[in-house]
Amino acid sequence: MSKSNTTRRRFLTGAAATVGAAAATSFIPTRFAIAAKAPVRVGILLPYSGTYAMLGNSITDAMKLRIAQAGGVMGGRAVEYIAIDSEMSVPKAAQNANKLISKENVDFLVGPVHSGIAAVMAKIVGQRKTPIMIVPNAGSNDVTGGLCAPNIFRTSFSNWQAAYPGGTLMAKEGHKTCATISWKYGAGIQMMAAGRESFAKAGGKSVKDILLPFPNVEFQAHLSEIAELKPDAVFAFFSGGGATKFLKDYAAAGLKDKIPLYGPGFLTEGVEKAAGAAAEGIKTTLHYASNLDNPANKAFRAAYKTSTGNDANVFSVQGYDAGSLMLQAMAAVNGDTGATADIIASMEGSVFLDSPRGVWRMSKAHNPIQDIYVRQVAGGEQKLLGVAAPALEDPATGCKAG
Amino acid sequence: MDLTSFLIQTMNGVQYGFLLFLVASGLTLVFGIMGIINLAHGAFYMFGAYLVFWLTNVSGNLFLGILLGLPVMLVIGFVIERFAISFLYNRDHLYQVLLTYGLILILNELQKILWGSDFYSVPIPDILKGSFPLTENQDYPVYRLFISFVCALVALGMYGLISRTKLGMMIRAGASDREMAQTLGIDIGRVFAIVFSFGAALAAFAGMIDAPVSSVYPGMGDQILIVSFVVVVIGGIGSIKGAFIGAMLIGLADTFGKVLMPDLASMAVYGTMALILMWRPQGLFGRA
DSSP states (O other), X not given: OHHHHHHHHHHHHHHHHHHHHHHHHSOOOOOOOXXXXXXXXXXXXXXXXXXXXXXXXXXXXXXXXXXXXTTTEETTEEEXXXXXXXXXXXXXXXXXXXIIIIXXXXXXXEOOSSHXXXXXXXXXXXXXXXXXXXXXXXXXXXXXXXXXXXXXXXXXXXXHXXXXXXXXXXXXXXXXXXXXXXXXXXXXXXHHHHHHHHHHHTTOEEEEEXXXXXXXXXXXXXXXXXXXXXXXXXXXXXXXXXXXXXHHHHHHTTOTTTSOEEEEGGGTTTOHHHHGGGGTTOEEEEXXXXXXXXXXXXXXXXXXXXXXXXXXXXXXXXXXXXXXXXXXXXXXXXXXTTOHXXXXXXXXXXXXXXXXXXXXXXXXXXXXXXXXXXXXXXXXXXEEEEEEEEEEOOOOTTOSOO | OOHHHHHHHHHHHHHHHHHHHHHHHHHHHHHHHHOOOOTTHHHHHHHHHHHHHHHHHHHSOHHHHHHHHHHHHHHHHHHHHHHTGGGXXXXXXXXXXXXXXXXXXXXXXXXXXXXXXXXXOOOOOGGGOOEEESSXXXXXXXXXXXXXXXXXXXXXXXXXXXXXSHHHHHHHHHHHOHHHHHHTTOOHXXXXXXXXXXXXXXXXXXXXXXXXXXXXXXXXXXXXXXHHHHHHHHHOTTOHHHHHHHHHHHHHHHHHHHHHOGGGHHHHHHHHHHHHHHHOTTOTTOOO
16 A cells, blocks of 8 residues: 555656646646546557567556556546457558547557558558557557657557667677568668667677568578578577577577577567576667666566566556656647647656656657667566667657658 | 588587487377377477476486376377367368367367466486587587487387387378278378377477476477478378488588578578478479
């Protein structure tokens, strides 16, 4: 009981601070009482089945936790969740998004995990004034780049952001050549490009770029190739079950001790236990580390563990902050979901002082400006080694709003 | 590509082929002999992996886990055949597709309820833990060799069962002419129940034996199901021999496709299928 009180008090101080910040940047007129105090409708399009079910559940649980901590209300109104399983299906994305937008009339649209689905959703949402879309994971650079729009926000990361510091790190640790390996889809291509970009900038050279068809998990042929090429390091991105299998195959092929593995943090995120010894010692870069030493992170992890029984991961942090983003904006407009322009203005100016990942703020392109950390797997957990890139902002290539 | 790497890649391809065979053989049995398109085959594979994860934890040993898990899958297969599939033998394929698709959803949900949506790993038994150096840089895990060895044993065993035993004869008779076999006093219903539960157990066995290398995660059977259908179609529906050759072809095509023409890797498998079907539309060992 006392624990939840602390979190609530902390939330209130945090909320007060951010509301203050929002109020300072935009004048908020007194609203008419909202005729019917109907619940705010939050549409969710996330995977709840298949390989990425864990991500969908983590995001949803944490977002609901955040809103429950605020008393289950946003701007004085109750919250109603309408969730659809995205099934990670790009062909179904438009239909699912339209269902939430037109049929369910949602005020906020939270999702997705998959970058391909994000592109479809962003194209639909970006052409409209409402709803406000909040991306709690999908890192496609385009979402806050070429496809950026006033009503599209992201609380996670861009692929560029997660991978760019990894290439720098690899060079800094004395490696001159590398091979890159990932899946041939949006996230894989963009992350590998960002890693190569910074590695080349630091004087390194990629000798082989391997892209497997998504979601193929037969790595053996490519591991033999890498063994033959003998690069100094390997820069890799896979996630979920594919990452577990890659790490295990890489270690089983005897490569782990000879050619060190680097990558964006997702390579080792949430798979530490399943991959076991195969993940030990691998250094990655990401906007979160589970043992970040700040009170907000500790309180969040404790509350998340209590309410879900699971340990919080980076996806839950992104979901949690999606909750914070909505709460702050709804508080700023007193629950008036019709005041889209004011909600957007509030979201644009938001600074997150009490995020588990540390302080971050929203960029002009609506992507977090955040610290990227270096983490290493030790004893089945992510250990924080330091900050790889402080307050890193995505270049938002192609975004005219920025 | 020099000779060493050619040999290593061939080994990789054959090893993948063996695993594909294990999954595809059960599919081709059910498909060819019973005429049932079993979309749930991949879900059986996944369910087997989760079962062995759970039972290995309980019993402390992978082999015990597999021994305990197989009867469970046989029973699940039998129950599904008796209470669901058996009503659809005389119906259109569409009904079977709908039913087995429904089974996927049920099994996925069951997996979620029983084990959640986390990823798990299954430890490799101590005696198979090692690896031996292949080249200066690459090691080859003993367990992967073990998988190939077991798959080869299963292939031989199935060949023996189908061609040399009385049950095999009844299965073949039922496959070529159901009514005639019934007239001769073969209880086709029973044979089909056995074949289906055997097929389910084969898929689950593949998931079980693959679990330590691939780890266990939701949806792990989806991809292998699609490739297995390709194998079955290439080999000729219902032919175990065809499934074996088809699995080897696809294993090698996938491996060499990735290495030699990485940009077209995803096409290698389906390109092989298209070529073979242009030449033999009924598959390599299928009856026209």
